[in-house]
Amino acid sequence: xxxxxxxxxxxxxxxxxxxxxxxxxxxxxxxxxxxxxxxxxxxxxxxxxxxxxxxxxxxxxxxxxxxxxxxxxxxxxxxxxxxxxxxxxxxxxxxxxxxxxxxxxxxxxxxxxxxxxxxxxxxxxxxxxxxxxxxxxxxxxxxxxxxxxxxxxxxxxxx
Numbered sequence: 467x468x469x470x471x472x473x474x475x476x477x478x479x480x481x482x483x484x485x486x487x488x489x490x491x492x493x494x495x496x497x498x499x500x501x502x503x504x505x506x507x508x509x510x511x512x513x514x515x516x517x518x519x520x521x522x523x524x525x526x527x528x529x530x531x532x533x534x535x536x537x538x539x540x541x542x543x544x545x546x547x548x549x550x551x552x553x554x555x556x557x558x559x560x561x562x563x564x565x566x567x568x569x570x571x572x573x574x575x576x577x578x579x580x581x582x583x584x585x586x587x588x589x590x591x592x593x594x595x596x597x598x599x600x601x602x603x604x605x606x607x608x609x610x611x612x613x614x615x616x617x618x619x620x621x622x623x624x625x
Contacts, residue, residue: 498559500533501526507544509599509619511611518544518599520621531600532559542601546621550594557585563603567611568595573622575615578606597621 504519504526517540521527527545531537547553555566561583568576568591579589580603591598599617606612 498533500531500535501529504543507620509542509544509617509621511609511615511617514609515540516599516601516617516619517541518619520544520546522546530555530560531562531564534560534562537562537602539602539605542599542605544621545598545600547596547598550596552591552593553595553598554588554590555579555581555598555600556588557581557583560584564600565603565606567599567601567606567617568592569597569599569617569622570595571597571622573617573619575606575611575613575617577613578611 501521502519504521507518507520509516509518517538519541521530521543527547530545531543545553550571553568557564560581563583564581566579566581566589568579570576570593576595577592581589
């Protein structure tokens with residue numbers, strides 16, 4: 467009988483560990499609601515039109531393209547920040563492989579970063595920027611767009 471309390475303790479410990487692990491997994495699982503109702507702006511990359519959702523508020527930028535299961539090839543999301551700064555992005559709860567284009571005020575791509583779904587490593591701009599355009603991974607590569615290429619559109623003309 468001396469082992470009974472320690473067995474109960476071990477079972478309770480095992481149960482609470484499993485419960486905590488299940489709760490943490492459920493909290494991090496990508497089953498939230500994607501944000502699809504943001505304003506849109508047309509951008510041009512050479513002869514290619516991009517239909518970009520615009521995320522300007524902190525909560526919109528924080529959610530970004532999380533929980534999306536698909537995105538048409540000509541669509542993306544443009545993140546606009548108040549001031550130029552080193553912008554860093556991760557892919558928590560993001561199901562699509564994306565490429566982030568870190569963009570200067572005049573529309574010039576500063577650098578590109580390929581990002582893998584559900585990873586939490588940081589991908590940062592190499593210079594301070596106010597704009598980040600996320601597109602399906604491979605979009606920039608297929609069009610042969612690299613750092614130095616210039617995007618056009620209303621956001622880049624107002625500065």
